[in-house]
Amino acid sequence: MSFLDVIAALGRRWIVTVVGLLATAGLVYGASTIEPPVYTARALVLLVPSEQVVGEGGNPFLALGGLDLPARVVVAYYESDVAKERFSSGSPDAEYVVAIEESTRGPVISVDVTDASAAATLETLELLTSSIPVELERLQEEVDAPKNTVVSTLVLAKDERATIDNSGTVRMVIAAGGIGLVATVVAAVAVDGLVRSRTRGRKQGPTDPAGSDPEAPAPATAGPAGTGSKPAGPNPDAKADAQPADPRSPATKPAKPPTVRLPAVRPPSVQPPASRPADDRALPSWPNLPLDSRDRRRDDAAARASSAESR
Incomplete structure (x- = not known):
């Protein structure tokens, strides 16, 4: 701590400084009385x-x-x-x-x-x-x-x-004044550091008292008119929903991608004239077989290929 920091602490805790100076003056007077010239x-x-x-x-x-x-x-x-x-x-x-x-x-x-x-x-x-x-x-x-x-x-x-x-009196006065001033500075710096640390701790703490306790009940919500209000209790399934799923579980296996329906394409011979807007509803739909039909056809093609090779 520098000299300017000490002076600033004495200024911020001026009450401690004034009390310390008064006590130092009392010590000096007592020393001059104890050791008179x-x-x-x-x-x-x-x-x-x-x-x-x-x-x-x-x-x-x-x-x-x-x-x-x-x-x-x-x-x-x-x-x-x-x-x-x-x-x-x-x-x-x-x-x-x-x-x-x-x-x-x-x-x-x-x-x-x-x-x-x-x-x-x-x-x-x-x-x-x-x-x-x-x-x-x-x-x-x-x-x-x-x-x-x-x-x-x-x-x-x-x-x-x-x-x-006056040599004895001067020595006693200097000793008493030095002890009083040192004690005043130490007390002011200690009190200033304690107050500032508490203030810093309050600023860094949570601003929402209810958020500090995750299991505390939520405040009551207003219901329909005439029915009163009912406090919203903690959801017992919230913790279970928040837990990460096990990738090895069968329920968490990724599903097959959905069938994609491709847009209909008009051949050049049936393109509508420029004066009429395009109408895709009159065109036949693109054959989009389900997944099981595709797998069956793939299996049939593989069976035919294997039979051809065996011949």
Whole structure:
């Protein structure tokens, strides 16, 4: 089936098409409700080396080489179940990811927060960003690190506004719309094919209902006035008459050809004059013997011939 045939089927079954489009619109609305847009926010936190490593008058950014391991320890803590339950309990839809920023070679920790509203997203981001230096200091205190060797943090960047993310909603809407449109086209084409096949079958069927049953009684015929009408029943001898005759039966042997009477011929001497019309009734009839006389004469001639030969 070509594209034009599909379009024609949709036009012929416009009721199915309209119902399918309305159902598709409902699916799209439901998909957008099930998967609403979310808001995201991001922050980057840098680990700064201790005073002992930097030295007096040193540059902290030149001594970032050995801080990759402390950064991974902090990331491991925030990915634990205890930390997730702690920082996600304020909003049931909040999700966050704390990881090492792979785009840089330094000890940079990225914090990505996703929530259902912009305010809740920024609130969770602020909570996580402010807790990183606290948790880092707590971890160092647990190992009794000296004061001059404690690693600190620096917030490199933090979003002040949450960004809306419609990717999930768009995927759900596209999927729902595609399913609805495909179902509409399939339903319209199927209904159109069914209706057209039934119409074609009715056109090809018998037009006379009585002719469909050969043994059905014929309709009643009107009789003479005052006598009523009598239905004409089926003829019991009709089937016997319609059967072909057996050529081997004696009753079906061909009969002898009938005798042909030849016209009378006038000799030239007795032709009537031109002023009088011809009259064949005055002429003697041509001898036309019956069949048995001819056979008898033929047999007699054959007998005479055989007797002559025997002499």
